[in-house]
Amino acid sequence: MMSRLLKQVNSPRDIRPMTYQQLQELAKEIRHLLIETVAKTGGHLAPSLGMVELTLGLHKVFDSPVDKIVWDVGHQSYSHKIITGRRDEFDTLRQFGGISGFPRPAESVHDAFGTGHSSTSISAALGLAIARDLKGEDHSVVAVIGDGAMTGGMAFEALNHAGHLKKDMIVILNDNEMSIAQNVGAMSGYLTRMRTDPMYSKGKEELEQLMRKVPIGSTLLRLVERFKDSLKYLVVPGMLFEEMGFKYLGPIDGHDIKAVVNVLQRAKATKGPVLVHALTKKGKGYRPAESNPDRFHGVGPFDPVSGEIIKNNKAPSYTDIFGRTMIKLARDNDNIVAVTAAMTSGTGLTNFARLYPKRFFDVGIAEQHAVTMSAALAAGGYHPVVAIYSTFLQRAFDQILHDVSLQNKPVTFAVDRSGVVGEDGATHHGLFDFAYLRSIPNMVIMAPKDENELQHMLATAVSHPGPAAVRYPRGAGCGARLDDDYMVLPLGKSEVLRKGSDVTLLAIGSMVNLAVEAAAALAGKGIEATVINARFVKPLDEECIIHYAGRTGNLFTIEEHVLSCGFGSAVLELLSARGIRDVRVQCIGIPDTFVEHGTPALLKARYGLSAEQVVRAVVEKKAGRNRTRRLAVVSDSN
Numbered sequence: 001m002m003s004r005l006l007k008q009v010n011s012p013r014d015i016r017p018m019t020y021q022q023l024q025e026l027a028k029e030i031r032h033l034l035i036e037t038v039a040k041t042g043g044h045l046a047p048s049l050g051m052v053e054l055t056l057g058l059h060k061v062f063d064s065p066v067d068k069i070v071w072d073v074g075h076q077s078y079s080h081k082i083i084t085g086r087r088d089e090f091d092t093l094r095q096f097g098g099i100s101g102f103p104r105p106a107e108s109v110h111d112a113f114g115t116g117h118s119s120t121s122i123s124a125a126l127g128l129a130i131a132r133d134l135k136g137e138d139h140s141v142v143a144v145i146g147d148g149a150m151t152g153g154m155a156f157e158a159l160n161h162a163g164h165l166k167k168d169m170i171v172i173l174n175d176n177e178m179s180i181a182q183n184v185g186a187m188s189g190y191l192t193r194m195r196t197d198p199m200y201s202k203g204k205e206e207l208e209q210l211m212r213k214v215p216i217g218s219t220l221l222r223l224v225e226r227f228k229d230s231l232k233y234l235v236v237p238g239m240l241f242e243e244m245g246f247k248y249l250g251p252i253d254g255h256d257i258k259a260v261v262n263v264l265q266r267a268k269a270t271k272g273p274v275l276v277h278a279l280t281k282k283g284k285g286y287r288p289a290e291s292n293p294d295r296f297h298g299v300g301p302f303d304p305v306s307g308e309i310i311k312n313n314k315a316p317s318y319t320d321i322f323g324r325t326m327i328k329l330a331r332d333n334d335n336i337v338a339v340t341a342a343m344t345s346g347t348g349l350t351n352f353a354r355l356y357p358k359r360f361f362d363v364g365i366a367e368q369h370a371v372t373m374s375a376a377l378a379a380g381g382y383h384p385v386v387a388i389y390s391t392f393l394q395r396a397f398d399q400i401l402h403d404v405s406l407q408n409k410p411v412t413f414a415v416d417r418s419g420v421v422g423e424d425g426a427t428h429h430g431l432f433d434f435a436y437l438r439s440i441p442n443m444v445i446m447a448p449k450d451e452n453e454l455q456h457m458l459a460t461a462v463s464h465p466g467p468a469a470v471r472y473p474r475g476a477g478c479g480a481r482l483d484d485d486y487m488v489l490p491l492g493k494s495e496v497l498r499k500g501s502d503v504t505l506l507a508i509g510s511m512v513n514l515a516v517e518a519a520a521a522l523a524g525k526g527i528e529a530t531v532i533n534a535r536f537v538k539p540l541d542e543e544c545i546i547h548y549a550g551r552t553g554n555l556f557t558i559e560e561h562v563l564s565c566g567f568g569s570a571v572l573e574l575l576s577a578r579g580i581r582d583v584r585v586q587c588i589g590i591p592d593t594f595v596e597h598g599t600p601a602l603l604k605a606r607y608g609l610s611a612e613q614v615v616r617a618v619v620e621k622k623a624g625r626n627r628t629r630r631l632a633v634v635s636d637s638n
């Protein structure tokens with residue numbers, strides 16, 4: 001398809017002189033580029049397809065980068081990227097060295113605020129509005145937030161504060177009646193009523209007309225004035241937002257560019273906080289995505305003509321095995337319940353939800369609430385398994401500490417997407433969980449070497465009378481043979497997989513098989529390695545570690561996690577506490593940096609996490625030559 005108009009758009013200013021007809025044509029060209037590109041790169045297609053007209057309207061009315069546009073989550077910002085000077089690089093979307101799948105200020109001045117996690121946009125917009133006013137500047141600030149992101153507590157904290165401060169700012173609520181899948185809760189129901197109930201959509205207008213018709217100074221006007229507020233509750237859409245201090249405009253059709261431009265111009269001219277309610281369709285303009293919006297929310301490569309997703313015949317994922325194990329555990333123990341925060345399918349709980357609907361809770365994008373609610377479920381005699389991605393669980397640190405661990409409640413954390421997740425990049429890698437969990441008393445922390453061990457660790461966690469976390473990676477498992485049934489592992493006991501007298505490779509989780517591979521290669525070079533599958537980060541298998549570290553005199557810890565405060569740090573703390581100084585220790589893991597986007601294999605190799613690089617590190621160490629290595633080495637105790 002010839003992108004006649006899109007070719008002329010090198011900056012958002014280029015769309016401002018366009019007619020509505022041209023903008024509609026441009027929307028088609030953008031959709032074409034979105035579909036063609038994401039079919040190759042994978043990415044958040046359905047959310048971005050639903051935002052094309054709203055994005056064009058935004059850039060027609062506002063003058064980015066002077067005016068600030070803040071995207072919530074940022075997964076719907078692809079058209080924004082295309083029209084803000086990144087059209088020609090768009091084919092590098094989510095590829096290593098290419099443009100990010102989320103807004104990044106380092107990438108463009110048009111990305112006013114970095115994002116990836118949900119429900120931050122209103123807080124960020126308010127901060128920018130306050131900064132503007134403190135500096136005496138004059139520009140607009142706009143937050144774009146979805147109805148799913150609106151279920152997050154932070155969004156309400158920010159609405160509450162923004163209404164109080166009465167700052168000039170605009171919130172665009174992009175309501176497509178969906179989170180990743182079905183949205184959760186009362187807010188979603190409220191928005192749906194505004195969409196569908198004719199009384200809501202006509203009520204405000206009619207009330208205003210009535211007020212205009214009643215003669216000034218009449219008893220009737222005084223009466224209407226008196227009851228206006230109560231009437232509003234009955235008929236005015238957006239009353240909830242109005243009560244929070246926002247002027248509510250809408251609902252409008254978010255695919256009608258003219259309507260979008262009109263309402264945004266009105267919003268721009270309005271003093272104080274304004275909320276624009278736009279109705280859109282997730283996946284708009286691409287039939288496979290319209291009819292299957294959750295499948296095309298975040299999608300891998302697919303055939304753009306048929307919409308068929310390209311299958312890879314990989315082993316079942318860790319997530320699949322988690323889901324299957326949960327069903328077995330629930331079958332055997334009535335006390336087990338499952339909790340997720342808007343990620344039912346992502347965490348593998350779809351079948352569990354179908355089989356045990358009363359024991360399954362999707363709380364919406366509300367990780368903090370999920371954790372505290374689970375602590376209380378445990379107080380009430382249940383054993384909740386809270387399945388949350390590592391990166392999103394960061395949000396709930398205090399709830400894990402204050403509500404679960406301080407009260408020593410039996411809650412299992414299924415920490416999915418740990419380690420390097422790949423193309424979602426820095427906002428989504430799960431590289432900090434050992435660190436934030438390890439610091440909390442009472443917490444047991446495990447990481448399986450493969451999907452078979454995952455089922456045993458889950459069984460171990462749910463049989464433990466206190467908090468326990470099992471962290472496992474995104475994507476395919478190792479193809480390990482699955483034991484027919486799960487078993488409970490001894491707490492704090494590791495597994496010695498190979499014995500050798502020259503060096504000890506002490507690995508955790510996804511790095512264990514890599515250590516086994518490295519040991520085999522080292523044997524070929526005449527270096528005999530002991531390989532230990534640590535299994536537990538907390539409690540550590542102290543005696544085993546000390547024994548083999550002492551026997552070989554050379555210890556390598558290997559983890560897919562940042563080195564600061566991670567597994568290697570725990571081992572160093574142990575050796576230090578025991579006064580062991582005659583072991584040469586090297587910790588391999590991710591250095592003190594944020595890891596970019598790219599394929600997991602590429603990113604791991606970039607940070608020294610491949611069998612060959614481990615072999616090289618060991619050989620260099622044995623030869624005493626490793627002091628120049630930078631990336632993979634933080635501690636070198638000898």
Ligand SMILES: Cc1ncc(C[n+]2csc(CCOP(=O)(O)OP(=O)(O)O)c2C)c(N)n1
Nearest residue numbers: 047116117118146147148149178179180342
């Ligand atoms: C804190 C946090 N939890 C979960 C997610 C995963 N997530 C990304 S988008 C999304 C749904 C967002 O729904 P909505 O805001 O309505 O946007 P839509 O996809 O419908 O355009 C979820 C749950 C996240 N990014 N951040």
Ligand SMILES: CC(=O)[C@@H](O)[C@H](O)COP(=O)(O)O
Nearest residue numbers: 073075116298346417424474
């Ligand atoms: C935008 C977002 O946060 C999610 O859509 C995330 O990208 C999902 O990741 P998975 O593909 O690993 O489920």
Ligand SMILES: [Mg+2]
Nearest residue numbers: 146147148178
């Ligand atoms: Mg939505």
